[in-house]
Amino acid sequence: MITRYLLVALVAGLLAGVLATVAQHARVVPLILEAEKYETAPDAAHDHSSALDLGLFTPAQAHEHAAEGEDEGGMLFGVDRLTGTLMANLVTGTGFALILMAASLLSGRSVTLANGAVWGVLGWLVFQMAPALGLPPELPGFPAGDLMARQIWWVGCAAATAGALALFLLRPEIWAKAFGVVLMLAPHAIGAPQPEDVSTSVPALLAAEYASAALATGLFFWVMIGLGIGALNQRYVDRAA
Numbered sequence: 334m335i336t337r338y339l340l341v342a343l344v345a346g347l348l349a350g351v352l353a354t355v356a357q358h359a360r361v362v363p364l365i366l367e368a369e370k371y372e373t374a375p376d377a378a379h380d381h382s383s384a385l386d387l388g389l390f391t392p393a394q395a396h397e398h399a400a401e402g403e404d405e406g407g408m409l410f411g412v413d414r415l416t417g418t419l420m421a422n423l424v425t426g427t428g429f430a431l432i433l434m435a436a437s438l439l440s441g442r443s444v445t446l447a448n449g450a451v452w453g454v455l456g457w458l459v460f461q462m463a464p465a466l467g468l469p470p471e472l473p474g475f476p477a478g479d480l481m482a483r484q485i486w487w488v489g490c491a492a493a494t495a496g497a498l499a500l501f502l503l504r505p506e507i508w509a510k511a512f513g514v515v516l517m518l519a520p521h522a523i524g525a526p527q528p529e530d531v532s533t534s535v536p537a538l539l540a541a542e543y544a545s546a547a548l549a550t551g552l553f554f555w556v557m558i559g560l561g562i563g564a565l566n567q568r569y570v571d572r573a574a
Contacts, residue, residue, distance in 0.1 A: 449563025
């Protein structure tokens, strides 16, 4: 049975990665290309999300980092930007789908087509929305804080948010709800590491549009993972059981 769960997660993650790439190409890439016009130095690339360096970057940020890692001629590690982003999204989608499936098995709550979107939204809250409150998606040319400090904060924020949601949803006790609130707010009370110099030539309106587009495409990605796992679970896992 565990093999079926793994296959379901792999297929759902790969499908979500493909769909996320299409969504990014439509909404995120044009904003990145526009922001690149404002970069004043060829070596001014910044790290934007500690999630990338942990292998946990969100698909809404994949084009952003692909743009930064390109060689002259629009190549990223030997492939063009679109191909590189697709590859990153496939790996990311698979990894997050496995995490979502593991959370389902550990909690004893099956992912179905009816609740798949809810599972997806919960994943988005943990891995993208909550960390984005302290480290919002940033365009090329934006300054960034210390990389290691941002990695530590990102992991702590995601873990705290996941723990808080587990307490909210799985434990009925009042103390659990109260502790969940404290746990969820703790990373933001500490505060995410910020750069000393926040000056940038990128227009604020463009940055705001990018943050919105990145979060929206990230939500789409996560909902597709949840729905994909739910549909495949009902068709192959539940039927076999």
